Amino acid sequence: MATIKIDGKQFEVDDTDNLLKVALSKGFDLPYFCWHPELHSVGACRQCAVKQYKNEDDTEGQIVMACMTPASDGGCFSIADQEASDFRAQVIEWLMINHPHDCPVCEEGGECHLQDMTLMTGHTRRRYRGPKRTHRNQDLGPFINHEMNRCIACYRCVRYYRDYADGDDLRVLGSHSNVYFGREADGAFNSEFSGNLVEVCPTGVFTDKTLGAHYNRKWDMQNAPGICTHCSLGCNTSPGSRQGILKRIQNRYHGEINHYFLCDRGRFGAGFVNREDRPRQPLVRADNGVLEPQDMDVILSSLKSVLAEAKGLVGIGSPRASLEDNFALRHLVGANNFYNGMSGPESHASLAALALLQEHAGRLPTLRDVESCDAVFVLGEDVTQFAPRLALSLRQAVRNEHHVLAEAANIPKWHARAVRDEGQHFYSPLFMAVPAATRLDDVATELFHLRPARIAELGFAVAAMLDDTAPMPANIDDETRAHAETIATALRKAKKPLVVAGTSLGSEAVLTAAGNVMRALESVHDDAGLFVTLNEANSLGMAMMSDRDVDHAFEAITSRRADTLVVMQNDLYERAQHGKVDAAIKAAKNLIVLDHSMTATIAKADYVLPAGSFAEADGTLVNNEGRAQRFFQVFIPEAPLQEGWRWCADLNSAIGKPVDWLGMDDLIDAIEAACPQFVGIKSAAPSTSFRKAGMRFPRSPHRYSGRTALYANVDVREKRPEVDVDSALSYSMEGYHGTDQPPALMAYAWTPGWDSNQAAITRFQDEVGGHLKGGDPGTRLLKVDPNVPEYAPAEPKLVQGWQAIPRYHIFGSESQSAKAPAIQERMPRAWFTLNEAGAKALGLAAADTLRLTIDGEIHALPVTIDPSLPDKTIGVPVGAHGLMGVRLPAAVSP
């Protein structure tokens, strides 16, 4: 700790921080460009100049850059000093010399860091009248728009893209005053985290193209606190809408999960909400076999008789729907007739993951904690494609070695360039035992390309090397032993080792092996951590709710125990072989589907009820670390589209079993009462009746415009603002806005003078880049089990012969984002992948078609060669861009 003085006021600060971070944390308005809480200081833009004094008697002082000045004890600084202010105003005048002044036609306008800083420094009148430098733009694909003229050459983009996200196709090109930030040629960015450039760029060089297509300003957005539904990590988002159209997804700071960054699937994958082909009316299969719209009352009364006459109900939930929607369905069909909506292997793997998480509940690092782990062992997960945001955290984890070296050389941790130079190519160990090459290979210490069972074998061996009491798999070869030795040595040496495993390969053995490694690590380390990734946003929640999967549900239908199938936000064709699904649907007398998007299941349904997507409903999701997080309705959908759980409540009333949950609060109480494993979800966010100073919390910024004209063409009389009966948020700009509002109810980040998302959040944090004031939202449901678990027997079931294994892709493997137009443009072609020897053995060349029988169904796809795959392994693309409903890994005979 240190005591410093800023403008005569005394502060207790952390002396390992720089002055800029300290000043911002203490609430000073100090302009900056090149500095970013995650990118740290390089002192390039000269914008954060302050006066530093030798001591309290010094009146002269000298101008220093706050971001490059340690906040060391006894420091005396002035931000308000006239000379320093003049200096800052001059600097911004230089930076603005070539700025094109096209704010009115710039998507960044209104949330632009450059606008904020220009105002903050007081440079409000342009003096330069000479010619301005101009640039040609590049086409950067469907996600990002490029307008190079606006660049002020702060280098933030390349520092984020190259130094933080390890991308290699955004460069500084040209020289001297001609520097150009772009790619060597037109085309989409390679990095899966390119979307963050939109927020990292302090001006409008990189803007969100999907927002530009139906643009409105930040102040005109109606936002809500959201949770990303495109993978299991549960990143916090702030979806913005206007007039019932979802405009964009922005990062919502969460100090323990995503902090400042999202992946491109999360940021650009929400376009499915605006699709024209969504079911927005209740649909009924007419006699001619066509789905026809029907009134809500009519369909409810026909469903009343359908449900009353049913011989038995089967309710299939969904790991992409909220706990509330699933619970409501469970209530409708009865707990015994409810199924978790996952495919068999997916459900088994998720249950194994849940068991593993429960065993190690005390040692589950958050996504943010992952960044400080100094040795990582990944078992089976291609994290970049499966849980993308984790890959970005792992990229930071391997750089811990830089910080170790820098500390030894007395370099402060915030001195970005020096830390990097000191660290050079020395990285903390990252071992990846995965089936094939991944996008994270560039930072891996060693890669082991193995089949799932062999990955498990390696894991068991590592555990045995770490702890003698752990079982060693029988007959392991010398190579595996040597690899295990290397990994075990590195993990033992580390201060904070991390094991990453997950359900992507559908292999329980891999998870069991990860459990053994974790147990062994716990015997050597106090700080070991386990990070488990799952398939979908609520996979863990569903594993907690029910252990019966879609196979059990189909069994109930085909064995005639039940004849009516009710499906909540799920596409059965993603969950089982298509033949099996067809058979189950045929056996069912009635198929009732509640969903927000058009699916193959809806195409077969007898009754369709339009349910709200994440943007049109409130709900709770349980992420991969067991954290229950609440998301809120962004806009009220046009009736009769409504929340899935409201449809279930209506159906309950229709069949004469009215429920007592008519709002979210009651429903959450009912969940907690019926399912003790979910006790705690209530505290994930304040209840509907929560008020601060008697006020709700606004969804829109206070200058939300056009209220009296938006709908004036329909009716000149203004509508009353809607009242939210499900949350403490308001559907207007009215309510309590302040830095002390509960973080779970923060729909957008804005504070006076700070309009840009990444800078405004500073005022809501306990310190810059730290936790949110009032605590990061969410409740962790997994309780620490005091019993030390036993080692599992090391018996990986090695498979000889050909095996098909799943290959994921960030754009395509997740079904909701795969319906977003921007993501569809980036979806890869579907290929079967195999190595050269395999292709030769099968007599195939690249691009030849391979017909592969998996579980009795024939799939034909062209072949591409991936030399990294193990022998006799065929990579199968799973998801919308490839095959759906295939159960992998599977033995095949091509």
Add this chain to the structure above:
Amino acid sequence: MLSVLRTIWMTLMHTFRKRDTVLYPEEKPYLPPRYRGRIVLTRDPDGAERCVACNLCSVACPVDCISVVKAEDESGRWYPETFRINFSRCIYCGYCEEACPTYAIQLTPDFEMGEFDRQNMVYEKSDLTIAGVGKRPGYNFYRVAGMAVGGKDKGEAENEAAPIDVKTLLP
């Protein structure tokens, strides 16, 4: 008593004064060009729409009676897809005109906008757009701002150098 008589006398004398009021509507008063009346959307000197749908008028409006929806033509030029003013709410304060960076929105000396039906006070873009430049002849936003649009490439705006060649190392 005297004061009462004085008052009656003064009132009588007023009868012979020149009238301050005019007999509207037979006689129209003179309104200066900068009078704040009916709002119009003007065009730039090239005859194209001036409005770029930046939404600044709408956010400046204290009664929130302007609604603008942005669209973009194939050359990247921004224009309003919808431009709606609810004149039954408008207070003719002129903030929108002040906020407008392109001189598109202007207030005119026309105040005769009474309607029997309030719904008729809602003006759409086609009702607001006029054929001329209004009070600001000569100004064309896209000639000043750096974005390339149809008919104006990069480097062709006022005070702009030709686009740089990234590959050159010459000073």
